[in-house]
Amino acid sequence: MNAFLRLGRALLAGLILSAPLSALAAPAVTVEHPYARAVPPVARNSGAFMLIRNDSDQARRVIAARSDVSRVTELHTHIHDHGVMRMRRVDFIEVPAHGSVALKPGGYHVMLIGLKHPLRPGDPVHIDLTLDDGSVLPVDLKAKKIGMPMKMGGMQHGMAMPMKH
């Protein structure tokens, strides 16, 4: 009986000790359903969208993005400015603890500026997202044909993008 109790305690202690290790092993921030907007050959810019999920107790911020398909890659949002939808660069995109944030047309997106080649439907895109804890989240996705979020919003993605670089 005593031996069983000891064994039980040892197993319990082992479970408690190993818990933090298993928490470290599973990535707390993950990405679901990533895709980029396929664009006509004349387009110089595009956007990438996804759902970013955070399973940790702490809010996490995406603070930078890099991609192999564009010369410059930025984090953007859309704002309504006197009835006109405009894009604006943001310093970070926050993913709440035990929550998620959607990057979608008309909202947050990863802006691909200065495409190195046309993004046709099915073309692969690799994006690295840098988080505020220093970790890098690699995202592999494909370009696909999608509708414009709004008549003007969609046009501005390719046409009225202020280039400050």
Ligand SMILES: [Cu+2]
């Ligand atoms: Cu943008």
